[in-house]
Each structure stands twice: as C-alpha cells, then as structure tokens.
Amino acid sequence: MSFYDKLKFNSDGLIPAIIQEQSTGRVVMMAWMNRASIETTIATGKTHFWSRSRQKFWMKGESSGHTQTVKDIAFDCDGDTLLIQVEQIGAACHEGYKSCFFRSVEESGDGFKTTEPQLETPEQIYGKK
Template structure:
C-alpha cells in the first residue's frame, strides 16, 4: 500500500490540511488537498492546495508571492487530516493580508479582530480578493 493510499480522503477526494509555522507553532491556515495537490506539494517542496471554488490546484503564493515552503508533512492518527510545518514567505498566510487566517477571537459573545493587516490585499492580488 502506498503512502497516498493511507490518507483517508473524503467523498470529494479531499483531505483537510492545517498549515503551521515551523518556527513558532502558530496555526496559519486550513485548506484542502486532493491527491494531485499532495503529490505536487511533495514534488515542489511548496504547499499546493485544492481550490474548491475554482476546482483546480492552487499553489499557495501563486499570485501574492506568499509561498509556503514545506519543512514536514504529518498525518493524524485517523489518517484524515494533514499537518504541514511551513516556512511562510512574506509573513502573510491569509488573503486578508494577515499572518494567520485565524485572526478573529471570540470575546464576550463577539468576534474581535485580534491581528493587524500586514500587507494590503490589493497590493498582493491587484484588486482581486484571494489567491
């Protein structure tokens, strides 16, 4: 059995992936991969995800320049979630221009923005709002 066959893919052929900063452990984002994206990630050494909205592979940083260099890939105990330890180039993982996609914190029943924008999304995407 190949290592790819040991991943439990969902009904759409996808697996959730958490990207974590390899240096300080901060969770940067969650995305999805299909088999092709996982193979491309290992082949290139950079994170390649599956864009559910565009229905195509998405090389993280292809438009923004905020590439994720993969240092390690781990599979959880159930085989249904991947963890990437990454070096986040440019210091921005989120399409909103923040370091992490997890920038809102629940505070007294309200979502509070707890992380500043580091880079204007218009500068990263030329007027488009995501990668």
C-alpha cells in the same frame, strides 16, 4: 508501506491540510488537498491545494508571492487530516494577515475581536484591479 495507503480522502477525493508556521507554531490556514496536490507538494517542496470554490488546482502564493516551503508533513491517527509545517513568506491570509485565524470570540459573549495586525491590504498584495 506508503503513507498514501494510510490516508482517507472524503467523497470528493479531498483531505484537509492544516498549515502551521514551523518557526512560530502559528497555525496560518487550512485548505484542501487531493492526491495530485499532495504529490506535487512533495515533489516541489511548495504547498499546492485544491480549491473547492474555484474547482482548481493552485500553488499557495502563485498570485501573491506568499509561498510556503514545506518542512514536514504529518497525518493524524485516522488518516483523514494532514498537518504541514512550513516556512511562510509574508502573509498567509488573502486579507493580509499572517494567519487566516486573525479573529477570536470575545470572552464576554458571542462577539469577536481582531487579534493580530494586518501586514498588508489585499490591494497591496494583489494589485489594484
């Protein structure tokens, strides 16, 4: 049986993909894939996603150079989420952090704090406009 037969895409034909840096276990981002982006991810060994805001197929790192080399693709019991292990080049977050999850809720209330260093500024990553 093909693993595609186990997947449940949502009404927009999309499935969320959690991206984890294999060497550190750090969850670096979550993005959405359609069937074509999964096929391209498997064929090329680099993560490809579907941008809901831009309605566009994209390869992670196509602008920044911060590509993700795929090491493993897992799927959950319900077949509605992917967990992809990668080797991450540079910052995964477009704001220059290793992980998009660089802020956490403070224990004392509903404020938040930054929990990791900014590796680069967006201007350094994408160049000044």
